[in-house]
Amino acid sequence: MDLTWSDSEEAFRAEARTWLEAHVPSPALPSGDTAEGFAAHLEWEHALHADRWAVVSWPAAYGGRDASLWEWLIFEEEYYRAGGPQRVTQNGIFLLAPTIFEFGTPAQQDHYLPRMSAATDLWCQGWSEPNAGSDLAGVRSRATRDDAAGGWVLSGQKTWTTRGAFCNYLFGLFRTDPASERHKGLTYFMVPLDAEGVTVRGFGRLDGDEGFAEVFFDDVFVPDDDGTTDTMLRGGILGAVDQGWGVAMATTSSERGLTLRSPGRFQATAQRLVQLAADRSRDGALSEVMADAVVDAWIDAEAYALFTLSDVTGVVEGRSGGARSSYNKIFWSELDVRLHQVALDLLGPDAELDGPWMKGFQFALSGPIYAGTNEIQRNIVAERVLGLPRK
Numbered sequence: 001m002d003l004t005w006s007d008s009e010e011a012f013r014a015e016a017r018t019w020l021e022a023h024v025p026s027p028a029l030p031s032g033d034t035a036e037g038f039a040a041h042l043e044w045e046h047a048l049h050a051d052r053w054a055v056v057s058w059p060a061a062y063g064g065r066d067a068s069l070w071e072w073l074i075f076e077e078e079y080y081r082a083g084g085p086q087r088v089t090q091n092g093i094f095l096l097a098p099t100i101f102e103f104g105t106p107a108q109q110d111h112y113l114p115r116m117s118a119a120t121d122l123w124c125q126g127w128s129e130p131n132a133g134s135d136l137a138g139v140r141s142r143a144t145r146d147d148a149a150g151g152w153v154l155s156g157q158k159t160w161t162t163r164g165a166f167c168n169y170l171f172g173l174f175r176t177d178p179a180s181e182r183h184k185g186l187t188y189f190m191v192p193l194d195a196e197g198v199t200v201r202g203f204g205r206l207d208g209d210e211g212f213a214e215v216f217f218d219d220v221f222v223p224d225d226d227g228t229t230d231t232m233l234r235g236g237i238l239g240a241v242d243q244g245w246g247v248a249m250a251t252t253s254s255e256r257g258l259t260l261r262s263p264g265r266f267q268a269t270a271q272r273l274v275q276l277a278a279d280r281s282r283d284g285a286l287s288e289v290m291a292d293a294v295v296d297a298w299i300d301a302e303a304y305a306l307f308t309l310s311d312v313t314g315v316v317e318g319r320s321g322g323a324r325s326s327y328n329k330i331f332w333s334e335l336d337v338r339l340h341q342v343a344l345d346l347l348g349p350d351a352e353l354d355g356p357w358m359k360g361f362q363f364a365l366s367g368p369i370y371a372g373t374n375e376i377q378r379n380i381v382a383e384r385v386l387g388l389p390r391k
């Protein structure tokens with residue numbers, strides 16, 4: 001593996017760095033999981049899009065720069081290094097978009113992707129239901145065929161929908177074959193949240209932000225997609241009817257793997273941690289044990305970055321990550337908790353007063369839960385990567 005960047009990659013980095021240094025908002029924006037903060041983040045997304053930094057690896061026709069995966073990694077490194085705001089568009093651009101690139105018709109790609117990169121359509125993810133979390137195949141929300149009207153009628157409830165209260169579209173799984181069980185007979189729907197029969201009820205998280213919503217579907221009509229803008233604005237199906245499980249697994253693989261959590265995010269946190277330790281050391285308040293903990297956490301962030309380079313090499317050479325995204329997810333989520341825990345230990349009693357580290361810690365705690373809990377990921381690694389028996 002050649003770990004040196006080419007001249008054009010270095011030029012790309014310099015261009016990104018210059019733009020980010022000039023544009024990243026300061027002071028930091030309020031949390032994107034509040035109505036006020038979400039609106040501020042949306043303005044940021046529009047600024048990114050205007051200068052074609054919103055989705056660098058996408059084709060220019062969809063708002064991107066046709067950047068390579070390596071350049072995308074460089075952009076992410078620079079983004080977090082510059083302290084760029086959280087991406088409130090992430091469920092669309094990092095999760096749904098790769099799935100549309102893989103399963104969408106050309107008409108769907110032409111319709112949904114530019115609107116997503118421009119932050120016109122804001123997507124939330126509708127997997128979880130009150131009785132289907134880890135056991136996603138237990139989805140009970142259903143879609144019933146209405147041939148006379150030419151479409152599907154959706155009913156049921158989704159929950160834990162991140163930023164559902166602020167988004168205007170949802171993607172999720174619905175059971176289309178009432179006689180089916182488990183992974184079969186499910187279909188991947190895209191639904192506008194202003195459709196008749198949809199009720200979105202936002203609710204607060206542990207940290208008080210209204211980061212979640214419950215979404216209720218009471219006979220919501222989604223017309224058959226005939227490839228026209230008019231029907232696609234009213235939703236549609238991604239992939240084939242009754243084949244939604246396979247499509248959803250492509251989305252979850254993006255969520256657990258590289259696309260959602262690039263290493264730049266953790267390297268930037270590790271760098272802030274090193275700075276915090278340096279400040280403590282100057283004040284004579286850094287024990288040897290704490291210094292070791294900081295170094296260990298920093299090494300882990302670097303290890304994740306190197307691991308990612310090998311993953312990207314695989315993708316570039318045409319090898320699919322598949323279930324490997326599960327151990328990726330275990331590593332980054334536990335790394336995030338460690339990085340923040342060490343920072344709180346360094347801060348001691350002051351930690352209670354430190355907004356960013358404390359808020360970061362609280363969010364890091366949810367990493368081992370969202371995107372499929374780490375217990376479930378360990379089951380997947382055991383069975384599908386290591387080939388161990390189920391019992």
Ligand SMILES: Cc1cc2nc3c(=O)[nH]c(=O)nc-3n(C[C@H](O)[C@H](O)[C@H](O)COP(=O)(O)OP(=O)(O)OC[C@H]3O[C@@H](n4cnc5c(N)ncnc54)[C@H](O)[C@@H]3O)c2cc1C
Pocket residue numbers: 124125126127128129132133134135159160161162163366369370371372373374375376379
């Ligand atoms: C910050 C955050 C954001 C989220 N955003 C979204 C979103 O946008 N859209 C969405 O659809 N969902 C979202 N979720 C929900 C998330 O996907 C679920 O919380 C998760 O899948 C776990 O489901 P559950 O909460 O029902 O827990 P359960 O499935 O009830 O699990 C409870 C506990 O049992 C363990 N467990 C369950 N089954 C097994 C097993 N077979 N083997 C070993 N242990 C097991 C789990 O690991 C867990 O510890 C979000 C969650 C969080 C925390």
